[in-house]
Amino acid sequence: xxxxxxxxxxxxxxxxxxxxxxEIIYWGPHLTHFQENDIESLIRPIANGRxxxxxxxxxxxxxxxxxxxxxxxxxxxxxxxxxxxxxxxxISHHQQRLVIEATDEIAKLRxxxxxxxxxxxxxxxxxxxxxxxTSQTWQLERLAVTLPIPERASEVMAFHGRWLREFQPHRVxxxxxxxxQESRRGRTSHEYFPAMIIGEPGFNEQNGAxxxxxxxxxGNHRIQADVKTDGRRLVQAEALYFPGEIELEANxxxxxxxxxxxxxxxxxxxxxxxYHSYLRHHIIRFAENKPRPVHxxxxxxxxxxxxxxxxxxxxxxxxxxxxxxxIIDDGWFKGRHDDQAALGDWYLDTEKYPNGLTPIIDHVxxxxxxxxxxxxxxxxxxxxxxxxxxxxxxxELPGYDxxxxxxxxxxxxxxxxxxxxxxxxxxxxxxxxxxxYIKWDMNRELVQPCHQGKPHAYQxxxxxxELLDILHERFPNTEIESCASGGGRIDYEVLKRTQRFWASxxxxxxxxQTIQKGMSYFFPPEVMGAHIGNKHCHATRRQHSxxxxxxxxxxxxxxxxxxxxxxxxxxxxxxxxxxxxxKQFRSLIHSGxxxxxxxxxxxxxxxxxxxxxxxxxxxxxxxxxxxxxTLAGQLRFPGLAPDATYKVTLIxxxxxKPVREGGHTMRDLPIWMNQSIRVSGEWLMTAGLSLPIxxxxxxxxxxxxxx
Ligand code: GLA
Numbered sequence: 001x002x003x004x005x006x007x008x009x010x011x012x013x014x015x016x017x018x019x020x021x022x023e024i025i026y027w028g029p030h031l032t033h034f035q036e037n038d039i040e041s042l043i044r045p046i047a048n049g050r051x052x053x054x055x056x057x058x059x060x061x062x063x064x065x066x067x068x069x070x071x072x073x074x075x076x077x078x079x080x081x082x083x084x085x086x087x088x089x090x091i092s093h094h095q096q097r098l099v100i101e102a103t104d105e106i107a108k109l110r111x112x113x114x115x116x117x118x119x120x121x122x123x124x125x126x127x128x129x130x131x132x133x134t135s136q137t138w139q140l141e142r143l144a145v146t147l148p149i150p151e152r153a154s155e156v157m158a159f160h161g162r163w164l165r166e167f168q169p170h171r172v173x174x175x176x177x178x179x180x181q182e183s184r185r186g187r188t189s190h191e192y193f194p195a196m197i198i199g200e201p202g203f204n205e206q207n208g209a210x211x212x213x214x215x216x217x218x219g220n221h222r223i224q225a226d227v228k229t230d231g232r233r234l235v236q237a238e239a240l241y242f243p244g245e246i247e248l249e250a251n252x253x254x255x256x257x258x259x260x261x262x263x264x265x266x267x268x269x270x271x272x273x274x275y276h277s278y279l280r281h282h283i284i285r286f287a288e289n290k291p292r293p294v295h296x297x298x299x300x301x302x303x304x305x306x307x308x309x310x311x312x313x314x315x316x317x318x319x320x321x322x323x324x325x326x327i328i329d330d331g332w333f334k335g336r337h338d339d340q341a342a343l344g345d346w347y348l349d350t351e352k353y354p355n356g357l358t359p360i361i362d363h364v365x366x367x368x369x370x371x372x373x374x375x376x377x378x379x380x381x382x383x384x385x386x387x388x389x390x391x392x393x394x395x396e397l398p399g400y401d402x403x404x405x406x407x408x409x410x411x412x413x414x415x416x417x418x419x420x421x422x423x424x425x426x427x428x429x430x431x432x433x434x435x436x437y438i439k440w441d442m443n444r445e446l447v448q449p450c451h452q453g454k455p456h457a458y459q460x461x462x463x464x465x466e467l468l469d470i471l472h473e474r475f476p477n478t479e480i481e482s483c484a485s486g487g488g489r490i491d492y493e494v495l496k497r498t499q500r501f502w503a504s505x506x507x508x509x510x511x512x513q514t515i516q517k518g519m520s521y522f523f524p525p526e527v528m529g530a531h532i533g534n535k536h537c538h539a540t541r542r543q544h545s546x547x548x549x550x551x552x553x554x555x556x557x558x559x560x561x562x563x564x565x566x567x568x569x570x571x572x573x574x575x576x577x578x579x580x581x582x583k584q585f586r587s588l589i590h591s592g593x594x595x596x597x598x599x600x601x602x603x604x605x606x607x608x609x610x611x612x613x614x615x616x617x618x619x620x621x622x623x624x625x626x627x628x629x630t631l632a633g634q635l636r637f638p639g640l641a642p643d644a645t646y647k648v649t650l651i652x653x654x655x656x657k658p659v660r661e662g663g664h665t666m667r668d669l670p671i672w673m674n675q676s677i678r679v680s681g682e683w684l685m686t687a688g689l690s691l692p693i694x695x696x697x698x699x700x701x702x703x704x705x706x707x
Contacts, residue, residue: 167518
């Protein structure tokens with residue numbers, strides 16, 4: 001049995017000693033001169049005062065063999081077989097794939113690890129499975145993917161958030177003990193996006209060695225980085241289970257979700273580019289591979305106030321603005337007049353829509369737009385026909401009260417009658433109406449998620465996937481957005497089944513700048529819903545110019561979320577302008593390399609995309625707060641071709657439009673703002689471009705075109 005396996009990619013490699021006990025011994029930059037016996041250099045000394053043997057951090061990180069940290073597996077049979085130790089039985093290695101099977105013959109368990117290292121992007125997909133080899137049930141408590149990381153990885157970057165303020169990055173020093181983030185909310189959550197980045201202290205957008213991972217799972221999760229007292233470090237990612245939730249009967253196998261890990265030697269941008277490219281090639285599937293249509297979503301325009309005639313007027317205006325997909329949000333189904341009733345009653349409200357939806361859909365289609373509609377299938381209000389008929393369909397722990405969220409409860413998807421009902425309703429509606437897109441919402445967290453008295457949060461998430469999978473088989477061209485109060489259910493596993501994420505319910509452009517930046521670490525712009533909202537944002541009561549809102553929404557899957565019928569002319573002109581700009585640059589934004597730029601003044605936020613051949617680039621510079629200094633300094637562009645010459649063009653600037661001379665903040669502009677200039681890529685990357693002085697909460701757009 002060949003024991004040492006190296007999986008290689010262009011940027012990084014992983015070396016695994018597969019037997020007798022499997023452990024990762026190297027995960028870092030790609031090696032060009034690697035020889036198997038090189039690994040002898042890593043044999044550790046045995047310390048005094050501790051165990052008399054070396055204790056490798058194995059793939060299962062078993063406590064039973066003398067690892068005292070968080071094990072990769074926990075479980076038992078009525079207290080027995082709780083310390084399994086696995087010995088490798090088989091290794092299957094074909095090119096980029098490696099499967100290691102290891103067993104414990106005493107505990108009668110098999111531990112399987114599957115690796116796939118993508119050769120082009122360097123993203124490592126990894127999962128572990130546990131199989132019960134005997135007829136007595138094994139109670140699984142925890143099953144994680146464990147990745148050792150080097151001692152020099154001592155700074156963690158992770159994301160926290162809340163509703164209306166998702167994807168906020170923070171850093172902590174990893175020196176002793178553990179740093180752990182988890183969600184027990186039944187979805188990825190607004191609070192802790194399931195990912196962690198650990199690197200050499202001070203890593204930034206362009207520099208530093210980092211090891212990153214994301215757990216592709218839409219339910220409860222934990223990611224934990226540990227420093228052992230001997231200085232070794234590891235990171236673990238897992239789906240979280242409630243007591244009694246997972247029981248393995250004879251020959252049952254339970255898998256962790258896939259973990260997507262990558263090493264970058266060139267900071268965060270390179271990490272994101274690896275992930276973006278991986279998603280583009282392996283996970284994202286757009287119906288018909290067409291450009292992402294610009295949306296108009298009715299929610300912040302009319303809320304629950306649905307009048308078909310008026311909605312048709314909205315559609316007419318939307319088409320004039322350049323919108324390509326028109327979406328009717330919440331409020332269209334029977335009895336849904338506010339958020340207190342009707343969830344579960346997935347029948348058209350014929351009082352609001354006496355002629356059905358068909359006249360609206362026909363109108364939308366005649367205007368050349370696609371049609372989309374909102375659903376929240378997993379939920380139920382007690383004030384609904386469905387609840388009257390089936391009070392026992394809730395996901396609940398009988399005998400206990402449970403708090404509602406947004407006045408709603410969750411349906412028990414493990415109940416086959418519930419599942420069949422939802423499938424029947426969705427199928428009937430999608431058969432009746434040509435629906436190109438579903439906005440799939442999920443506005444409540446799972447409290448007491450029980451089926452027949454037993455915890456069922458894990459199963460609930462699997463049933464949600466199954467519902468999406470069956471619908472996809474039946475309606476392969478209907479795209480789906482994962483919404484969950486904006487930002488609450490975002491991960492790579494749900495992305496296999498959906499085409500868009502509603503990043504946040506907050507359409508405030510200032511907040512969106514940071515939320516969208518946070519999301520960009522793991523997701524490319526084409527799956528990130530980004531809308532121009534009302535001038536007065538309903539979430540924050542702030543007011544922003546159309547220019548700031550337009551530029552902010554440009555770098556995603558763009559949409560508009562307001563009532564265009566009531567909008568002032570200047571606003572309408574703005575929507576039209578930014579929709580057109582988005583379309584002009586859409587293929588670049590949705591296929592190029594994404595870059596964030598570290599600026600010495602953090603109030604200046606810069607992001608951009610550069611086309612794969614480095615022919616074209618588009619950058620936005622947003623001034624988030626009052627700048628620290630009078631002059632904004634130089635922007636050194638990343639990702640260009642040093643030997644090329646670029647034409648630098650100011651595409652959009654809110655302040656100098658009318659005069660092109662100065663403006664509110666400057667008496668004279670940098671010269672490139674009045675006339676296009678031609679500069680070498682090398683110069684733009686190393687010396688840079690003088691930035692204008694901007695007011696807070698404004699932004700500009702710059703394009704670079706290779707000459
Ligand atoms: C959630 C969504 C919003 C909107 C409302 C409708 O909050 O995130 O975008 O669809 O529900 O009720």
